[in-house]
Amino acid sequence: MNEANDLYEHKYSADRFRDELAEIHLSLTDEQVKKFMLTYEMLVETNKVMNLTAITDFDDVITKHFIDSLSLVRIKKIRDELVNRKDLKVIDMGTGAGFPGIPLAIVFPNVKFVLVDALMKRVKYLTALIEKINLTNVTVLQKRAEDIGRDPMHREQYDIAVSRAVANLSPLCEYCLPLVKVNGDFIAYKSNKAEEEIATSRRAISTLGGKIAGIETFLMNNPSDNEKIERNLIDIKKVKKIPATYPRKAGTPTKKPL
Numbered sequence: 001m002n003e004a005n006d007l008y009e010h011k012y013s014a015d016r017f018r019d020e021l022a023e024i025h026l027s028l029t030d031e032q033v034k035k036f037m038l039t040y041e042m043l044v045e046t047n048k049v050m051n052l053t054a055i056t057d058f059d060d061v062i063t064k065h066f067i068d069s070l071s072l073v074r075i076k077k078i079r080d081e082l083v084n085r086k087d088l089k090v091i092d093m094g095t096g097a098g099f100p101g102i103p104l105a106i107v108f109p110n111v112k113f114v115l116v117d118a119l120m121k122r123v124k125y126l127t128a129l130i131e132k133i134n135l136t137n138v139t140v141l142q143k144r145a146e147d148i149g150r151d152p153m154h155r156e157q158y159d160i161a162v163s164r165a166v167a168n169l170s171p172l173c174e175y176c177l178p179l180v181k182v183n184g185d186f187i188a189y190k191s192n193k194a195e196e197e198i199a200t201s202r203r204a205i206s207t208l209g210g211k212i213a214g215i216e217t218f219l220m221n222n223p224s225d226n227e228k229i230e231r232n233l234i235d236i237k238k239v240k241k242i243p244a245t246y247p248r249k250a251g252t253p254t255k256k257p258l
Helices: 003-008 015-023 030-047 058-074 076-084 101-107 120-132 169-179 194-199 202-207
Strands: 089-093 112-117 138-142 158-164 180-190 210-221 228-238
Touching: 015 030, 015 058, 030 058, 030 101, 030 120, 058 076, 058 101, 058 158, 058 180, 058 210, 058 228, 076 158, 089 101, 089 169, 101 112, 101 120, 101 138, 112 120, 120 138, 158 169, 169 180, 169 194, 169 202, 169 228, 194 202, 194 210, 194 228, 202 210
Parallel strands: 089 112, 089 158, 112 138, 158 180
Antiparallel strands: 180 228, 210 228
């Protein structure tokens, strides 16, 4: 039995996690698996006093948080960049409990990740988590999306922006595309109805300098039953600079989407 499983055999096994990782062609060291197990442990313990997630069952967290976060590697060009580039910078907007940023940072220690959330209590949780699992490639910031998008330290400074379960695609583009370099990518994690969201967001995508580069659709296991869950990764390529008027002031992108 490997070190990570041996450490936690009295609570849970990482075997199914490794099986699901194999399905997306990822393999981890024992130390990386241990970081995931510690992340799970701290997530459920903190969730008792802070609302981080409605998903706390071990198998559900493995699939619906960890594996789902890592599904980004299903996009081949993004996977190649994560694996091969040493100067890659990724920003996770509205990271919440740290998804997808924390799982990606564990698997790709060569990549620099910035996790952004508006709530200080989540930022404090994430800061404590990255210290506990010794992640040296992650920075956590408390910022509103509209504010960080105007900050010269962050505007158009990232190769990839990711966001998962945050908002509809139109305001999400206004939050994320200002942070992406020209020729970089914004990847939106979505469930079903991705085509509908794209159809209602085409004006926003174009106005904000983006172009749909592709949609990766796949089915994910649901540990709670035998049904599969449809997931979509919408890849929006940043093809030109964004007008200085965007993002608009706080609250506007959601109340008055483009």
